[in-house]
Amino acid sequence: MIENVPALLIVLPILVATLPLLVGLRYERVGWTVAALTTTAAFAMALWLALVIFTTGEAVIHQLGGFPRPIGIELVADRLSAPFVVLATGISMGVLAYTRRGGPRGNSFYSAYLLLLGGLLGLSLTGDVFNMFVFLEITGLTTYALIAKGKSGESAIAALKYLIIGTVGASMYLIGVGFLFVATGTLNMIDLATAIPQQAGYGNPLILTAFAFVFVGFAIKIALFPLHTWQPDAYQRAPDGATPLIAALVSTVSAYALFRLVYTVFTVEFLVSIPHASEIVVTVGSISVLAGSALAVMQRRVKRMLAYSSVSQFGLVVLAYGLMNDTALLGALVHLIGHAIMKGGLFLAVGTIAAGTGARTVKEYAGLAKRMPFMAGSLAVLGLALVGVPPSIGFLGKWFIAVGAIEAGIWPVAVVVLLSTMLTLGYIARLLERMYFTPAPTRGGAPEGSLATDGSGNDPTPGAVSAGMLGVTVLAALLAVALGFSGGAFDSLLGPFIEVILNG
Amino acid sequence: MLELLATRYAYVAFIVLLSVGLYMVIASQNLVKKVIGVNLFQTAIFLFFVASAYVEGGAVPVVPKDSAGPTEVIVSPLPHVIVLTAIVVGVALTAVGLALIVRIYTEYGTLREDVLREVRSDD
Numbered sequence: 001m002i003e004n005v006p007a008l009l010i011v012l013p014i015l016v017a018t019l020p021l022l023v024g025l026r027y028e029r030v031g032w033t034v035a036a037l038t039t040t041a042a043f044a045m046a047l048w049l050a051l052v053i054f055t056t057g058e059a060v061i062h063q064l065g066g067f068p069r070p071i072g073i074e075l076v077a078d079r080l081s082a083p084f085v086v087l088a089t090g091i092s093m094g095v096l097a098y099t100r101r102g103g104p105r106g107n108s109f110y111s112a113y114l115l116l117l118g119g120l121l122g123l124s125l126t127g128d129v130f131n132m133f134v135f136l137e138i139t140g141l142t143t144y145a146l147i148a149k150g151k152s153g154e155s156a157i158a159a160l161k162y163l164i165i166g167t168v169g170a171s172m173y174l175i176g177v178g179f180l181f182v183a184t185g186t187l188n189m190i191d192l193a194t195a196i197p198q199q200a201g202y203g204n205p206l207i208l209t210a211f212a213f214v215f216v217g218f219a220i221k222i223a224l225f226p227l228h229t230w231q232p233d234a235y236q237r238a239p240d241g242a243t244p245l246i247a248a249l250v251s252t253v254s255a256y257a258l259f260r261l262v263y264t265v266f267t268v269e270f271l272v273s274i275p276h277a278s279e280i281v282v283t284v285g286s287i288s289v290l291a292g293s294a295l296a297v298m299q300r301r302v303k304r305m306l307a308y309s310s311v312s313q314f315g316l317v318v319l320a321y322g323l324m325n326d327t328a329l330l331g332a333l334v335h336l337i338g339h340a341i342m343k344g345g346l347f348l349a350v351g352t353i354a355a356g357t358g359a360r361t362v363k364e365y366a367g368l369a370k371r372m373p374f375m376a377g378s379l380a381v382l383g384l385a386l387v388g389v390p391p392s393i394g395f396l397g398k399w400f401i402a403v404g405a406i407e408a409g410i411w412p413v414a415v416v417v418l419l420s421t422m423l424t425l426g427y428i429a430r431l432l433e434r435m436y437f438t439p440a441p442t443r444g445g446a447p448e449g450s451l452a453t454d455g456s457g458n459d460p461t462p463g464a465v466s467a468g469m470l471g472v473t474v475l476a477a478l479l480a481v482a483l484g485f486s487g488g489a490f491d492s493l494l495g496p497f498i499e500v501i502l503n504g
Numbered sequence: 505m506l507e508l509l510a511t512r513y514a515y516v517a518f519i520v521l522l523s524v525g526l527y528m529v530i531a532s533q534n535l536v537k538k539v540i541g542v543n544l545f546q547t548a549i550f551l552f553f554v555a556s557a558y559v560e561g562g563a564v565p566v567v568p569k570d571s572a573g574p575t576e577v578i579v580s581p582l583p584h585v586i587v588l589t590a591i592v593v594g595v596a597l598t599a600v601g602l603a604l605i606v607r608i609y610t611e612y613g614t615l616r617e618d619v620l621r622e623v624r625s626d627d
Binding site for chain 2: 141154
């Protein structure tokens with residue numbers, strides 16, 4: 001039974017994605033209910049799967065159609081993919097609590113939402129490099145559709161920009177897959193790990209080019225500087241209900257896929273045997289950290305600022321991929337999971353604040369702590385967690401990466417990691433200062449303190465903020481702090497896997 | 505060089521198409537032409553897969569039930585299946601891209617990127 005769960009997790013959301021549109025012909029607001037039921041079922045299955053994997057310590061493998069490796073396509077749920085499956089289903093469930101009131105409404109949104117969930121789960125579970133391309137494109141296509149769900153023409157432009165750049169990225173990955181296939185004759189990830197040294201050898205030009213194409217393709221999808229240009233527009237112009245989902249999951253799962261490809265397919269021996277391979281990965285990550293933070297500090301709009309912050313945080317993760325020791329890799333995975341929770345929560349808070357007060361720029365956040373104390377509080381907690389103030393999941397991830405950099409003996413990188421904390425504080429502190437220490441501009445003696453009062457002069461919408469929107473944001477903030485105590489747990493869950501990929 | 509062109513012309517065409525597609529995506533101001541560029545870029549990859557799967561004198565990978573087994577050289581069907589799947593993905597992408605362009609055109613009345621930039625900066 002358990003070996004069918006990986007397949008069910010992918011098939012269920014994709015099949016059910018047709019229902020909101022079909023049933024929606026008769027019942028108008030059925031989309032949310034369908035999505036909520038499906039996501040809850042997927043979350044339950046993901047938890048069960050993770051429980052089985054972590055108690056038995058064995059990977060759960062599903063062979064599609066009963067064809068064995070390397071002929072058939074495998075779905076592999078192991079210690080690495082299980083946390084990401086739980087993360088993807090869990091965050092999707094949380095975002096639903098927001099979209100019930102916060103929108104975007106309409107059954108087509110929920111169809112795209114379920115397809116996106118199916119694509120993300122496929123990306124996390126697949127054990128076949130071409131299958132990964134297909135799920136990468138499913139994820140991409142639904143993301144473009146979700147961004148275009150925004151009301152203005154700007155969101156269509158942002159979606160088209162992402163579509164063109166994202167497709168080139170995914171196609172580059174496909175070229176890499178093609179070169180790997182020509183060199184080895186197999187597409188299965190586990191099979192490739194042994195076939196690459198045996199059939200082609202690590203120095204083979206085809207393998208080297210394949211690695212370059214795969215890395216650049218995923219650098220576009222993860223939005224590393226200077227290939228990040230689609231990302232700020234996409235995050236800013238997407239509807240407020242879709243941004244948390246996209247920002248928390250799409251780049252995160254792509255970064256997971258890159259980890260899988262680098263360490264399961266190409267393996268650490270490849271990185272070691274190729275001169276400068278790991279240095280290039282570390283350099284690209286470091287530049288992304290610095291440039292992303294610098295651009296974030298300059299932004300006026302809060303959503304755009306948080307988008308550039310993602311460029312820098314993912315730089316930190318990719319930088320850790322290149323350090324190749326167990327502490328840094330654990331840090332990378334913890335920071336990936338932590339960043340998803342923190343950034344998802346931050347965008348949920350920003351969306352709720354925009355719905356409640358209409359504030360969208362850093363300037364308009366003045367005096368927010370009085371008008372929406374819970375949202376300002378959650379935003380502050382999540383922001384400080386992102387900076388890396390202990391106890392929080394953000395601190396844990398950055399701490400492991402910094403220790404890993406010191407263990408690797410690459411001092412400039414350790415400096416970059418510590419500097420990234422300072423730079424993150426640079427843009428988060430601007431928000432905190434506005435919210436807590438700048439008084440709200442009063443217009444015509446409008447009373448302060450009531451939720452619906454808007455300092456910026458926009459019409460407040462009474463009842464725009466639901467208990468679900470408030471609850472899920474506060475929950476994200478609490479989770480970001482609570483997971484700060486889980487360093488030992490992460491080490492015992494992911495440690496054995498990292499041990500295997502580093503030492504064979 | 506000449507020998508390369510004569511024997512490996514499909515791979516040379518792959519590189520040329522890839523470059524032309526990428527150049528169109530970057531240099532063309534027309535949004536529809538950008539999407540065509542993306543299509544060309546993908547088509548180049550299809551060509552690469554099909555060219556790599558070509559075997560001189562290879563037979564169709566269908567073995568009759570009662571035969572003793574394959575006696576001749578058989579072509580691997582996998583690259584062709586990959587191309588078929590990738591074509592489907594490409595069609596879906598083109599459809600979404602063109603739908604977005606239709607929406608941009610109704611909103612701003614132009615298909616050119618430079619005009620679009622001007623119109624938006626006026627707002």
